[in-house]
Amino acid sequence: MQLFDMLEQKIKAHQPKIVFPEGIDARVLGAAVRLKKDGLVTPVVIGPRAQIEETATANGIDVTGLDTIDPASYAGIDELVASFVERRKGKATEEQARAVILKDVNTFGTMLVHTGQAEGLVSG
Numbered sequence: 681m682q683l684f685d686m687l688e689q690k691i692k693a694h695q696p697k698i699v700f701p702e703g704i705d706a707r708v709l710g711a712a713v714r715l716k717k718d719g720l721v722t723p724v725v726i727g728p729r730a731q732i733e734e735t736a737t738a739n740g741i742d743v744t745g746l747d748t749i750d751p752a753s754y755a756g757i758d759e760l761v762a763s764f765v766e767r768r769k770g771k772a773t774e775e776q777a778r779a780v781i782l783k784d785v786n787t788f789g790t791m792l793v794h795t796g797q798a799e800g801l802v803s804g
Contacts, residue, residue: 691720696799701789703727703748706739708802713741724749724798726785751781751788760791767794 700712703725709732712723725732725748736743751757757778764777764787772780781788792798 688720695719695722697722697724697797699724699726699789699792699798699801701726701785701801701803703785704731704735706735706741709735709743710739710741711802713743713746716746723747724792726751726789728752749788749792751785754788756795756797757781759795760788763795764791 698715698721700708700723702708703712704727709725712725715721716723723746725743725746727748728750729748732743732746732748735741754760760781761774761777764781765772765774768777781791786801786803789798789801789803793801
């Protein structure tokens with residue numbers, strides 16, 4: 681059995697939840713959709729749903745059933761902020777943490793992984 685075939689079988693059996701922080705990028709969105717379709721990962725795409733759908737429509741990508749999170753309206757933001765402040769140990773206030781997490785999709789995605797809400801993150 682080839683190495684890639686073996687890895688594909690192992691990944692398909694687990695289907696890890698992977699964060700795609702740059703969800704309004706057509707290449708990232710296309711990759712997330714393909715990996716989901718192939719049954720390899722459970723993608724979580726970060727970005728405003730309206731912008732994700734706009735990108736998808738403009739590029740012929742079907743995002744039906746794709747999990748998306750908009751940091752601006754994420755219900756679990758308080759947990760991410762508290763974890764970020766704890767992790768930074770006095771180097772960031774709650775207000776600073778909230779601003780950073782909400783503005784930087786990579787930090788937001790990293791905090792999802794750090795708090796156990798996803799198993800990995802793809803960064804371009």
